[in-house]
Amino acid sequence: MRRLLLLAPLLLFTAGCGVVQSAEDEATDDAREVARKAGERLYGQRPRTAEEVGRSASGIDGVEVLRVTGTSTHDGDGVDVVVRTSGTAHKGWLAPEEVVVRRCFKVQVSPESEWSADPRGVDCPDGPPMTFAPPPEPPRLPYEELRAKLPRVAEGGQVDEAEVRRALAALALDPAIRTEVKADGGRVGVLLSVRGNGFDPQDCLLARVDPGATEVWVPPRIHRMPGEGGCTVGNALTPKPSPH
16 A cells, blocks of 8 residues: 555656647647648649749748758659748647747649648758748730730621730730630630739639620639639630539
């Protein structure tokens, strides 16, 4: 009995130490979860430069970018980003204390990256978080100019695809603006678009040249969201129904 009484304080001390360690582990897991979600945000098959990946990571709440290695997501092993995140947990029972840790993790971004993979913990590099210049502004899509240049064809007339292409060439568009022209059923559809970021609505212009009508318009925002198919030449030829 006496031996058990003597062991009791030791057991309490050992248990207390275990609680402290457990709280740090929980806080580290919390920090890892922030880094894992950042990896989900960076995941994607679209080719991006290391600077683009680093800039995107630095804009995620709770994430500091300390190092970026690699050239682009589709070169070699892709791009590795070392991020620093914070995690919290609580220790103690009667008077809980908050434990806060800051940890660093390596997030890989490449076509071979696994969705929602747990990032590997690494030592934090010395130095302050990296900063990135804002991305260049996308070129303005020439709504009025396109409307003025496209041919008008009389009712019963024939739409000439080559004439539509000449009208686009005369606009001397910025190289960052992608153009697509398609003829179908006696009419010609036109798409002008700039590359989006995969999250926000894409910028695009649609146009259709029909006998008796030439139209230029911007699809509704919901149709320009990634995966909605609003910024396609097919949507110029056969527009999607307006959202309610």
